[in-house]
Amino acid sequence: xxxxxxxxxxxxxxxxxxxxxxxxxxxxxxxxxxxxxxxxxxxxxxxxxxxxxxxxxxxxxxxxxxxxxxxxxxxxxxxxxxxxxxxxxxxxxxxxxxxxxxxxxxxxxxxxxxxxxxxxxxxxxxxxxxxxxxxxxxxxxxxxxxxxxxxxxxxxxxxxxxxxxxxxxxxxxxxxxxxxxxxxxxxxxxxxx
Amino acid sequence: xxxxxxxxxxxxxxxxxxxxxxxxxxxxxxxxxxxxxxxxxxxxxxxxxxxxxxxxxxxxxxxxxxxxxxxxxxxxxxxxxxxxxxxxxxxxxxxxxxxxxxxxxxxxxxxxxxxxxxxxxxxxxxxxxxxxxxxxxxxxxxxxxxxxxxxxxxxxxxxxxxxxxxxxxxxxxxxxxxxxxxxxxxxxxxxxxxxxxxxxxxxxxxxxxxxxxxxxxxxx
Numbered sequence: 001x002x003x004x005x006x007x008x009x010x011x012x013x014x015x016x017x018x019x020x021x022x023x024x025x026x027x028x029x030x031x032x033x034x035x036x037x038x039x040x041x042x043x044x045x046x047x048x049x050x051x052x053x054x055x056x057x058x059x060x061x062x063x064x065x066x067x068x069x070x071x072x073x074x075x076x077x078x079x080x081x082x083x084x085x086x087x088x089x090x091x092x093x094x095x096x097x098x099x100x101x102x103x104x105x106x107x108x109x110x111x112x113x114x115x116x117x118x119x120x121x122x123x124x125x126x127x128x129x130x131x132x133x134x135x136x137x138x139x140x141x142x143x144x145x146x147x148x149x150x151x152x153x154x155x156x157x158x159x160x161x162x163x164x165x166x167x168x169x170x171x172x173x174x175x176x177x178x179x180x181x182x183x184x185x186x187x188x189x190x191x192x193x
Numbered sequence: 194x195x196x197x198x199x200x201x202x203x204x205x206x207x208x209x210x211x212x213x214x215x216x217x218x219x220x221x222x223x224x225x226x227x228x229x230x231x232x233x234x235x236x237x238x239x240x241x242x243x244x245x246x247x248x249x250x251x252x253x254x255x256x257x258x259x260x261x262x263x264x265x266x267x268x269x270x271x272x273x274x275x276x277x278x279x280x281x282x283x284x285x286x287x288x289x290x291x292x293x294x295x296x297x298x299x300x301x302x303x304x305x306x307x308x309x310x311x312x313x314x315x316x317x318x319x320x321x322x323x324x325x326x327x328x329x330x331x332x333x334x335x336x337x338x339x340x341x342x343x344x345x346x347x348x349x350x351x352x353x354x355x356x357x358x359x360x361x362x363x364x365x366x367x368x369x370x371x372x373x374x375x376x377x378x379x380x381x382x383x384x385x386x387x388x389x390x391x392x393x394x395x396x397x398x399x400x401x402x403x404x405x406x407x408x409x410x411x412x413x
């Protein structure tokens with residue numbers, strides 16, 4: 001567990017360094033990695049697809065501009081999530097006529113806004129989401145358990161290995177195979193790709 | 194391990210090697226970049242599915258609670274905790290006054306608090322307590338506010354005629370590590386975790402400081 005956390009920081013640290021140096025490709029990777037997860041969290045917070053999409057874009061603009069202030073005291077996603085929640089709270093305050101001036105002229109960044117893609121999950125109908133979930137349910141139990149423990153419970157590979165009594169390498173392979181199966185299904189069903 | 198399997202481990206922050214080569218490969222190979230977006234999408238779908246199930250569950254709890262309790266009591270708990278974002282008054286066929294009360298609650302600051310799994314358990318716990326048949330606690334605190342007395346039929350309930358609070362203890366799924374309370378208007382929800390895994394709940398029209406004194410008087 002401890003080793004995993006160190007690796008976690010190292011990997012995201014490399015992305016952060018690249019983004020901090022103005023590497024847009026690294027920013028795209030960071031965005032690809034976290035945008036849908038953030039969108040889902042914001043959707044839970046706001047209950048509004050439009051607002052969640054808007055806040056996702058604004059958050060990543062803020063990440064791009066403020067990445068040098070990330071000090072590694074929390075996970076990268078936690079830091080991104082805090083930015084998003086602050087923006088969301090500010091949005092609510094603004095709507096109630098109590099703008100507390102937390103934002104820093106994000107709306108001026110029109111070019112950047114247009115360059116940040118929208119989360120793909122917006123375009124997915126609820127029926128398609130249900131189809132994906134049904135497919136996940138139909139996966140062989142070893143794949144279903146591994147991906148569920150990872151995605152639903154946020155367990156590390158080491159923790160999943162302990163729970164399932166399998167080597168960490170097997171857990172890594174099962175999660176990868178589950179994702180491959182799900183992605184293939186989504187492509188066959190024209191849900192993605 | 195090929196690049197695709199590395200990508201999956203990288204996505205989970207579990208890649209046990211230098212990610213620099215993989216980052217370059219993602220930049221160079223559209224297929225890898227597409228798969229990374231796909232992994233993120235799978236996470237999103239699974240998360241949204243869970244949120245949806247969670248909301249449905251709480252909605253069901255709320256609805257059943259509404260049937261067996263007054264709207265005002267249920268709304269008071271929800272507003273106190275801030276769980277009002279996903280309720281649609283129209284679904285309850287409420288009268289105008291009740292609908293307005295809930296609409297006001299939804300528009301409130303408290304109404305914007307995010308619902309998450311822990312909060313869901315909290316709602317569950319409180320609705321369980323709101324159902325008076327579950328109030329089986331018979332605790333005798335060493336101190337209660339002046340003017341209050343214990344209900345003889347329901348010893349968990351204390352009242353002074355105009356104000357009322359509930360003192361209840363039971364095993365709980367809540368994983369509290371420290372006392373927590375929420376207050377909105379006259380309503381207080383105070384939760385105190387005990388060393389043996391139980392949760393003491395004080396809920397009702399009472400000040401936080403009084404709730405604390407009652408709980409500490411139990412510990413003696």
